Amino acid sequence: MSEREYDIGTAELEVLSALWELGPSTVRAVLNHLHERGRRVAYTTVLTYMTRLEAKGFVRTDKREQAYVYRAAVTQSKVRRSRLRQLLDQLYDGASAPLALQLIRQGRFTREEIDELRQLIDRLDVKRGGSQPD
Amino acid sequence: MSEREYDIGTAELEVLSALWELGPSTVRAVLNHLHERGRRVAYTTVLTYMTRLEAKGFVRTDKREQAYVYRAAVTQSKVRRSRLRQLLDQLYDGASAPLALQLIRQGRFTREEIDELRQLIDRLDVKRGGSQPD
DNA sequence: GACTATCCACGACGTTTGTAGTAGATTTTG
DNA sequence: CAAAATCTACTACAAACGTCGTGGATAGTC
Numbered sequence: 001m002s003e004r005e006y007d008i009g010t011a012e013l014e015v016l017s018a019l020w021e022l023g024p025s026t027v028r029a030v031l032n033h034l035h036e037r038g039r040r041v042a043y044t045t046v047l048t049y050m051t052r053l054e055a056k057g058f059v060r061t062d063k064r065e066q067a068y069v070y071r072a073a074v075t076q077s078k079v080r081r082s083r084l085r086q087l088l089d090q091l092y093d094g095a096s097a098p099l100a101l102q103l104i105r106q107g108r109f110t111r112e113e114i115d116e117l118r119q120l121i122d123r124l125d126v127k128r129g130g131s132q133p134d
Numbered sequence: 135m136s137e138r139e140y141d142i143g144t145a146e147l148e149v150l151s152a153l154w155e156l157g158p159s160t161v162r163a164v165l166n167h168l169h170e171r172g173r174r175v176a177y178t179t180v181l182t183y184m185t186r187l188e189a190k191g192f193v194r195t196d197k198r199e200q201a202y203v204y205r206a207a208v209t210q211s212k213v214r215r216s217r218l219r220q221l222l223d224q225l226y227d228g229a230s231a232p233l234a235l236q237l238i239r240q241g242r243f244t245r246e247e248i249d250e251l252r253q254l255i256d257r258l259d260v261k262r263g264g265s266q267p268d
Numbered sequence: 269g270a271c272t273a274t275c276c277a278c279g280a281c282g283t284t285t286g287t288a289g290t291a292g293a294t295t296t297t298g
Numbered sequence: 299c300a301a302a303a304t305c306t307a308c309t310a311c312a313a314a315c316g317t318c319g320t321g322g323a324t325a326g327t328c
Binding site: 160161162177178181185200201202 | 276
């Protein structure tokens with residue numbers, strides 16, 4: 001029912017993404033993860049992001065022994081849906097079709113992905129009218 | 135070649151969208167357009183957005199008689215592509231397929247749109263390897 | 269010609285975001 | 299234990315953004 005707003009900045013989202021990928025982690029672990037992929041940022045900066053994410057309710061912390069352990073409190077799925085809807089509303093007048101077409105035209109797909117897309121579309125075609133948004 | 139950054143705020147984008155829809159317009163015209171669709175905002179606010187958009191090179195102005203006429207200096211297409219790429223990078227690890235699948239699953243489509251999608255996919259299937267991003 | 273509406277240049281202000289340093293507490297290590 | 303490393307709380311700060319108000323210039327109206 002609700003369409004909560006996910007106001008997460010770019011840098012904050014990188015951190016949240018790290019948590020999705022790594023699972024519950026300390027600031028240090030997230031920092032290392034970011035460094036590994038070439039992202040230059042200071043420890044305290046990451047700490048700030050995580051603190052802010054917590055304040056906004058997007059992550060939770062467990063007081064552990066040494067350091068706090070943070071874990072995502074929102075699913076990637078939800079954020080994806082929210083951002084997608086935002087994109088649709090802002091630039092496609094809310095309509096999915098134009099974006100879908102653009103995406104398929106400009107994206108690169110493997111044969112498997114193409115088959116999957118086709119199957120999905122075929123199924124769509126059949127069970128019209130009872131759409132239960134994913 | 136270039137993948138210019140389109141740093142346009144939400145409110146600024148509303149204004150730019152109005153220009154895409156209305157064509158070259160004065161601040162007053164854009165304001166009216168926004169008001170018509172229930173968007174409450176002051177004249178000077180819109181003026182500020184337009185000035186900022188101009189400073190960033192996203193719109194141009196023609197000194198006319200009475201008032202300035204603003205027109206978009208970037209196409210909707212370009213902004214769409216840029217934002218789509220951003221979304222893909224930030225939340226889909228750059229891969230188009232997952233988003234395409236999600237979009238098709240959660241979107242609502244008319245039969246015509248479905249046919250169009252299918253045709254596009256069929257064509258994709260054939261001319262693999264020579265993708266010329268739109 | 270005086271009043272009124274319109275237009276824009278500037279400045280302002282609070283919030284969000286990216287980014288990080290300092291300092292004090294705690295833990296690990298030599 | 300003393301020194302070094304680690305951790306978190308706090309503070310800071312600049313840029314971006316959303317949002318307007320003021321005030322002076324111009325134009326249209328009675």
